């Protein structure tokens with residue numbers, strides 16, 4: 001089976017967590033932590049800074065690692081490294097690729113329809 005390695009950012013701001021809704025592809029409409037595939041030669045932190053700049057036009061400070069999720073989708077195996085991130089001063093996410101986004105309190109974390117691999121990440125956060 002094909003394998004992909006992805007980084008995802010759990011962006012926090014005063015206790016709230018930023019969730020984004022996929023705007024295209026097989027998993028369109030599912031909710032996720034923004035990020036994407038690592039490119040050859042990148043560290044996970046570098047990939048995350050690049051992806052969040054591309055998708056949301058934000059600068060982030062990458063913090064502590066939360067977990068690495070291994071998940072078998074029908075068409076590929078996913079390895080996803082998740083990190084806490086904070087927004088650089090004055091940055092506000094712009095939805096350049098996503099269809100929607102929400103700042104969620106921890107108690108509302110399960111009110112969106114997370115992609116299957118993210119259920120484990122959400123458990124870590126709760």
Ligand SMILES: Nc1nc2c([nH]c(=O)n2[C@H]2C[C@H](O)[C@@H](COP(=O)(O)OP(=O)(O)OP(=O)(O)O)O2)c(=O)[nH]1
Nearest residue numbers: 006007008027032033034035036037078115117118
């Ligand atoms: N970014 C992200 N991807 C996730 C999460 N959960 C999850 O199953 N995925 C899956 C969805 C996609 O199949 C894959 C991420 O690939 P992607 O398509 O977003 O990567 P990319 O930005 O490099 O996109 P592309 O250039 O290939 O279109 O990981 C998550 O929380 N965040």
